[in-house]
Amino acid sequence: MRRALTYATTVAALVTLAAGCDTGGSEQAAAPSVPATAPSSAPAAPTASPGPSTSTSTSPKPTTPPKPQKLKTGVKGARVVALQQRLTDLGYWNGKADGTFGGRTQQAVYALQKAAGLNRDGVVGPKTQKALDQGVRPKAKSTSGRVIEINLKRQLLMLVDNGTISHVFNTSTGSMEHYEQNGATFLADTPSGKFRVSRQIDGWRHAPLGLLWRPKYFNGGIAVHGANSVPPYPASHGCARVSIAAMNWLWTNNKIPIDTKVWVY
Structure with a gap:
């Protein structure tokens, strides 16, 4: 009995976005003080009207997370191991999970794509990835033996x-x-x-x-x-x-x- 594997947990990549914000200050002109003993005939000193508030705010530009690299012949690493294990769990024979996308893995991807009715290019792109996540498998016709x-x-x-x-x-x-x-x-x-x-x-x-x-x-x-x-x-x-x-x-x-x-x- 094959062990279950949560494929999405194995291959999920976390992208952290850093957001910054610069806020400008506001300035107001100071009014001159009125002398305490100013002559009554002297006109009152003009009071400067407040200047306009100058406040600026810079919103962070939206960042688009990079698209995951397509898995194909020659690619190596943990994502390939996860792919190979997922293929094995679904029954697509591809030998031992060794982390190298070689001919055996390509053959298994071909089989998956055929079962899902996809373009048979041997490359794990978005549509093939979806078939993996959905656990696409062919159906048998025989019932005994x-x-x-x-x-x-x-x-x-x-x-x-x-x-x-x-x-x-x-x-x-x-x-x-x-x-x-x-x-x-x-x-x-x-x-x-x-x-x-x-x-x-x-x-x-x-x-x-x-x-x-x-x-x-x-x-x-x-x-x-x-x-x-x-x-x-x-x-x-x-x-x-x-x-x-x-x-x-x-x-x-x-x-x-x-x-x-x-x-x-």
């Missing part, structure tokens, strides 16, 4: 146990473009349907269409496998790509053993 769900529309791969999603991965499936092989033309699609993992290779598979890392085959030559490139859009010949690090984690923890159900929709 261990199932690998591959959502083609969202381009997400999810580990589901009895209807509950435990882990979410960015994936890249068939590009739906045509390609040629041995003089024939094929469509790079990932067919929908319900399948089972039937075979696997613990290492690199030098396939005719490219390299597959530790593939788990579930539909003929179509597999879940690790790849050096996993963009946030469909780009494969039909397989479901995940990152090399993610595939290693799946193997190490035996998350997709032989005969695991795979539901592509």
Whole structure:
């Protein structure tokens, strides 16, 4: 059971504004004194009228707090640790929280953005931050057993146990473009349907269409496998790509053993 994390408390930054005020003083002209023995015929000495009050007040100019720095590849620090922990708490796999925004964290941000229906740029700006704060997660379709769900529309791969999603991965499936092989033309699609993992290779598979890392085959030559490139859009010949690090984690923890159900929709 994952521990809860109050994300807003972890990443809040306090900005203290200093306000100053200069107030000018008021001056009044002094009236000359009237002699006690002034002759009766002598006109009374004029009395100076008070001068205008001169008071000035300077109001502090409003200060706009600086916008938080966007989190993206290359950024390091406590805010990245908080981001990584929050992603993990929501089920977006990104490895260990090490404070460095690298490829694993970017993959998890892609997955979050896909689940939230946002632009898939791998950068944590205001909209992605809002999705984090709101705890956006995808929904499962299966209700029983261990199932690998591959959502083609969202381009997400999810580990589901009895209807509950435990882990979410960015994936890249068939590009739906045509390609040629041995003089024939094929469509790079990932067919929908319900399948089972039937075979696997613990290492690199030098396939005719490219390299597959530790593939788990579930539909003929179509597999879940690790790849050096996993963009946030469909780009494969039909397989479901995940990152090399993610595939290693799946193997190490035996998350997709032989005969695991795979539901592509």
